Amino acid sequence: xxxxxxxxxxxxxxATAPDSFAQDSAPLTNDSIIQLMAWHFSEDQIVLAINRNPxxxxxxxxxxxxxxxxxxxxxxxxxxxxxxSASGRIVAIPASTAPDEIIFTDxxxxxxxxxxxxxxxxxxxxxxxxxxxxxxxxxxKTLIAxxxxxxxxxxxGQQTLSAATDPVVPxxxxxxxxxxxxxxxxxxxxxxxxxxxxxxxxxxxxxxSVIDHYWLGDIAASGAYAVGTQSQKQIGGTVQTxxxxxxxxxxxxxxVARLDLEAKYTEALKVGSPPIKSQEIYYGELNYSFHPxxxxxxxxxxxxxxxxxxxxDLGRIYGAGIDYKIKGLTLSGGLVGITDRLYSPGTHxxxxxxxxxxxxxxxLPFGKIFWFESVEAxxxxxxxxxxxxxxxxxxxxxxxxxxxxxxxxxDDYLGDAPPKHRFxxxxxxxxxxxxxxxxx
Numbered sequence: 001x002x003x004x005x006x007x008x009x010x011x012x013x014x015a016t017a018p019d020s021f022a023q024d025s026a027p028l029t030n031d032s033i034i035q036l037m038a039w040h041f042s043e044d045q046i047v048l049a050i051n052r053n054p055x056x057x058x059x060x061x062x063x064x065x066x067x068x069x070x071x072x073x074x075x076x077x078x079x080x081x082x083x084x085s086a087s088g089r090i091v092a093i094p095a096s097t098a099p100d101e102i103i104f105t106d107x108x109x110x111x112x113x114x115x116x117x118x119x120x121x122x123x124x125x126x127x128x129x130x131x132x133x134x135x136x137x138x139x140x141k142t143l144i145a146x147x148x149x150x151x152x153x154x155x156x157g158q159q160t161l162s163a164a165t166d167p168v169v170p171x172x173x174x175x176x177x178x179x180x181x182x183x184x185x186x187x188x189x190x191x192x193x194x195x196x197x198x199x200x201x202x203x204x205x206x207x208x209s210v211i212d213h214y215w216l217g218d219i220a221a222s223g224a225y226a227v228g229t230q231s232q233k234q235i236g237g238t239v240q241t242x243x244x245x246x247x248x249x250x251x252x253x254x255x256v257a258r259l260d261l262e263a264k265y266t267e268a269l270k271v272g273s274p275p276i277k278s279q280e281i282y283y284g285e286l287n288y289s290f291h292p293x294x295x296x297x298x299x300x301x302x303x304x305x306x307x308x309x310x311x312x313d314l315g316r317i318y319g320a321g322i323d324y325k326i327k328g329l330t331l332s333g334g335l336v337g338i339t340d341r342l343y344s345p346g347t348h349x350x351x352x353x354x355x356x357x358x359x360x361x362x363x364l365p366f367g368k369i370f371w372f373e374s375v376e377a378x379x380x381x382x383x384x385x386x387x388x389x390x391x392x393x394x395x396x397x398x399x400x401x402x403x404x405x406x407x408x409x410x411d412d413y414l415g416d417a418p419p420k421h422r423f424x425x426x427x428x429x430x431x432x433x434x435x436x437x438x439x440x
Contacts, residue, residue, distance in 0.1 A: 027056035030063060033080070034070055047079045055083040060153060062101075099136050101153040102144065112136045114152070215437035217241030220406065222264070222431030234279070234429055236264030241436065254291040260284065266427065279425060280308035281412075289323065297323045301334070301355070305388075310414040311421030314341045315388065317378060321355055332357035338380050338388070346418025351382035370396045389413040396433075404433040 028050060036046050057063075057080045064077050099111040115132040130143040131152070217240055224234040242258040266279035283306070289299035298320065305315040321334015334355040341348050359374035373393040380386040394408030411426035 027054040217436040220433040282306040311418040351380040385415040
């Protein structure tokens with residue numbers, strides 16, 4: 001009892017002491033306010049203590065509702081809010097003490113953690129700006145369109161924002177950090193400090209819309225060793241890069257240029273025989289596409305291909321077509337010109353033809369591993385058996401933000417391969433990919 005009386009007296013002195021003395025005391029917390037009420041301090045005395053002492057309050061809606069349920073007067077709650085909003089007195093509450101909360105436009109809620117904001121639409125992603133959110137319950141990560149969010153309440157408590165209703169609200173630190181890394185000259189955050197008073201939807205739309213270009217790409221080294229009726233050693237590498245212009249505002253000025261280069265060499269060895277060259281691939285493709293909408297995109301393609309096992313000294317394909325994308329699935333069709341220079345005793349071949357392409361990728365339910373596949377065929381109009389094709393299936397296993405392990409199966413086909421060469425050749429390899437440029 002004597003200890004409680006002594007502590008109560010000390011807190012009362014803090015509430016009535018001169019400012020110079022109060023500044024040296026420990027910060028008041030929500031528990032401090034509850035204790036003062038339990039000791040029957042008046043509302044005016046508690047407000048005075050708040051005004052004269054450093055504060056470390058959690059003023060999130062849930063925390064304030066909990067205090068109100070314990071009988072804390074509205075005047076005290078208002079003083080706590082004012083204290084945390086005053087210059088120099090904002091103290092962020094650790095994210096571990098309270099989850100972020102999203103209130104959707106239909107009234108439903110979810111809790112978890114804001115990871116980052118994505119401006120650029122990707123596969124299986126909303127068309128506009130989106131918040132990547134990790135749910136507390138199932139530990140799952142998902143992209144949530146900013147337009148579907150009515151209110152986002154951050155664990156820091158003093159930061160709340162609304163995509164539609166609040167005219168001026170602070171932007172959460174995660175959003176600020178993202179937009180600082182990818183600024184646009186007309187962004188309201190371009191020259192602003194931390195947590196400027198701007199609306200989330202306006203900040204995202206104005207900032208995302210001025211991100212007019214970026215680079216993506218990766219460099220990969222692959223290798224494989226197989227033992228069966230014969231041993232095989234394979235080494236190879238790929239370079240993939242793409243340049244994207246105006247990715248968020250769809251139109252004819254929204255363009256993607258993609259370049260893929262590949263080289264692969266395989267040596268086979270049968271018991272009692274000298275090693276022989278089993279596979280040699282040089283592959284290059286340039287694909288330039290326009291994006292008047294999120295789903296439809298016309299493209300132009302140029303491709304050079306050398307494959308020793310298929311008897312293809314050099315294959316050239318040029319043409320154009322249209323892609324259709326929906327929920328991670330890409331379907332494509334086009335018209336091309338095909339010119340093949342084959343090894344002897346094969347003959348050179350030229351014909352008009354078609355391009356048929358299908359690809360799909362998705363993130364697997366566990367972890368960040370994603371699965372991908374694609375099938376591409378070039379049927380020639382002049383000669384049905386001169387069809388070319390390639391199928392790919394594999395996994396992407398992230399090791400770091402930029403490093404990825406990629407086991408992959410590739411199958412190549414040439415219907416008019418010359419004698420002593422294969423019509424079909426497949427191989428499995430594991431590559432280590434290093435990503436370049438933008439990673440989101």
